[in-house]
Amino acid sequence: MPLTPKGIYYPGPKFPPQISEDMGAMAQNVFNGIEAMQMQTYGFSPETIVAPTSYTSAAANGNGDSIDMNVGSGQSPNSGMIWFNYHGLWKKTATATTSAAIFLSVNGGTLTQLKKLNPGGAPVVQEVNDTQAFFSPGFFGQLYCNRDGLAGNAGGNADTSFATNGFVMPPGVYIYGFDNPGMSVHIEVKYKTTAGNVVLGKRYVYLGTIKAG
């Protein structure tokens, strides 16, 4: 049987044409009214990105710390909105400025770094640049997602860790400007450092659609 983009069944050609059309329209209406959410967990074993002096994907899963999803919504142009969230552990292995940023690709297009508002000018790239002191041999800090994008630190003098049940989630970021149903989005967090390596611990990555007409 055919499916809507979010997996709602509707009758195929074996049904009388009118029933197929009516059920197809019904499934599309249901699709237009529901939100979708995906979550990925990475890093059950720590992963090292060796000397990433420019933004580099995590490699262990073959596709970076990413989620792919159809996110569009509604009838109004550019009316779709997504909610992205990230909560992870990362550390540096040398004295360095260590960075992370969100990258976005729409409909298979170029993967570009997410931008933030720049009052009085054009938007500028959003990223977190951690300059916290390095304590040998390096300890895990927290990387998380606020309303304005990624924040956190890759330094410190003791390991940060997560609880396994009932852990407070960061607020996440709302990103808008996505078109009608079916717009495909690839969203990913990449990492870099001016010296040494970036070591990644457990990472939780979330992406959801906000449905609005």
Add this chain to the structure above:
Amino acid sequence: MSGTTAKGVPILTTSDQGLPTPNVQSYLQSLATALDARIEHVGSSYNPNPDTVSSTSYVNPNSSFDRVQNIIVPTDGLLVVGFAGLWKVSAASTMGAALFIGANQLKNVNTASGGAPVLAEGTNTTAGASGYGFMHSGRQGIGVGAAPATDTTLVNTGMILYDPTTSTDGGLCYISVAAGTYDVSVKYKISTGTLTVKERRLWVHSVQYL
């Protein structure tokens, strides 16, 4: 019709093979009714073009935009609103932007001095004409950002709903209302001169808790 899902949505099983057409129609109606009770009710509005306001009280500058009508909120549900846009003023003035539920301006709890809730609004006082600044929704309603000397611009796809110069956290505004059907709008005002708003996006949906 012989079954329901774990959440009460009616389903057909193999025992329903050969169901007469009227029964199929009846089933589809019951399925639509069951799904209708569980999906969110949504609406949105987008106007890239500028509109102007010169009123000292809150008004809608263009009845075709900045509003989403007939949003159904179920019993014990929540109304959820997102908003983004650009604003600029022609002269020294105080401007405001606020969310309205029907004819009523949204209110915030009054914990600063205690007592009854107070009107929620985002405002900015400028010493002269300004370039375009940003305004957006957040947990407290609408926040109005800085009035820069030059125009702020946006990217069309992939813009963060946040402004570092507002006191309002970015994101969506969750609003407690009684069950019913609501019109949600954003209105603007200015103390003197002209307020221009453009690239406004308004998202509204309701959430049901079962």
